[in-house]
Amino acid sequence: MIGNIERGPATDPTIYGGNMVGEIEVVTLGSFGLGVGNIGVDKRTDIDAELFDVMTQKASKGEYNIIVIGNIPYLCVDGRLQIIGSQNQEMGPSSAGATIGLAYAVDLGGSGLLADRSEKELITTITQRIKDGGGVVGVHDDEHGLSGCGAVAHAFEIYTHIYDNSKNILETANTLGARITREDMQIITRRAKKRSEQEGFFLKNRAEVPQLAESVGANKVTLAGPHQETMVIWNKKESTTINRTQLPYPAFIVDEWSFKKASEMINITGDSEQADLIRKALVVFNIATASVLGDKSLRIVVAENNP
Ligand SMILES: [Zn+2]
Numbered sequence: 001m002i003g004n005i006e007r008g009p010a011t012d013p014t015i016y017g018g019n020m021v022g023e024i025e026v027v028t029l030g031s032f033g034l035g036v037g038n039i040g041v042d043k044r045t046d047i048d049a050e051l052f053d054v055m056t057q058k059a060s061k062g063e064y065n066i067i068v069i070g071n072i073p074y075l076c077v078d079g080r081l082q083i084i085g086s087q088n089q090e091m092g093p094s095s096a097g098a099t100i101g102l103a104y105a106v107d108l109g110g111s112g113l114l115a116d117r118s119e120k121e122l123i124t125t126i127t128q129r130i131k132d133g134g135g136v137v138g139v140h141d142d143e144h145g146l147s148g149c150g151a152v153a154h155a156f157e158i159y160t161h162i163y164d165n166s167k168n169i170l171e172t173a174n175t176l177g178a179r180i181t182r183e184d185m186q187i188i189t190r191r192a193k194k195r196s197e198q199e200g201f202f203l204k205n206r207a208e209v210p211q212l213a214e215s216v217g218a219n220k221v222t223l224a225g226p227h228q229e230t231m232v233i234w235n236k237k238e239s240t241t242i243n244r245t246q247l248p249y250p251a252f253i254v255d256e257w258s259f260k261k262a263s264e265m266i267n268i269t270g271d272s273e274q275a276d277l278i279r280k281a282l283v284v285f286n287i288a289t290a291s292v293l294g295d296k297s298l299r300i301v302v303a304e305n306n307p
Pocket of ligand 1: 076077078096097098140148149150151152
């Protein structure tokens with residue numbers, strides 16, 4: 001226990017089947033009882049185990065980190081590099097669902113001032129707010145149509161996953177150093193439950209969601225190719241992201257260091273505790289997204305501020 005923060009046996013990776021890779025304790029979504037999706041390494045035959053371990057060690061030491069401009073996430077965690085009409089995905093702060101994920105974090109951890117709004121109004125309001133504050137706004141789809149963004153396409157499942165797995169998600173979050181209390185998690189969980197029971201909150205046609213953000217000024221890119229992410233790199237090194245082009249295998253990139261500044265910008269009340277709850281909701285939303293998209297074998301590797 002650190003203060004009143006819940007930490008249980010999952011912090012000992014050996015209990016949940018974690019492994020040592022060199023000096024790094026490696027955990028996976030499965031270490032925390034998470035991972036109901038199908039992106040992972042267990043079913044892959046093209047992964048060189050040694051190279052994968054080298055990648056894990058390098059990622060944890062921050063060797064793939066590069067400096068980025070800006071501190072509000074406007075790219076998704078999506079590990080795909082190929083962009084229709086362009087060479088490579090640009091480098092910028094990344095979080096699940098990009099700008100749309102920030103709107104969900106306000107929904108889950110905000111003041112409740114937007115509680116009577118629809119998903120559409122919520123996304124429009126938050127996108128506009130970030131733009132007005134001088135932040136970059138961004139969303140993506142992919143060449144397969146639908147919404148093309150896992151965090152957006154599966155937003156309803158992610159919300160239900162949050163309250164169905166709140167204990168495991170809380171455990172994961174605090175192992176990653178997010179400092180979320182049980183009371184914080186109860187608020188986030190209640191909000192998620194209420195929304196998923198609210199008739200008509202989520203837009204039925206998920207393809208409309210990125211278009212909606214685009215219509216209020218978000219930059220939309222179209223990613224291409226299959227999902228081949230092998231790990232989540234949980235990046236704590238300030239003002240950096242992971243250079244996706246340098247990774248031997250694709251990874252989901254969560255630039256967690258950027259959540260604090262982002263939360264302060266999207267918080268409507270200006271109250272610092274409220275902003276911190278939005279930061280916590282962003283952590284929860286990112287873990288839940290990884291768990292809905294990834295399977296038990298997806299590694300979670302922390303890139304530390306001071307490796
Ligand atoms: Zn996405």
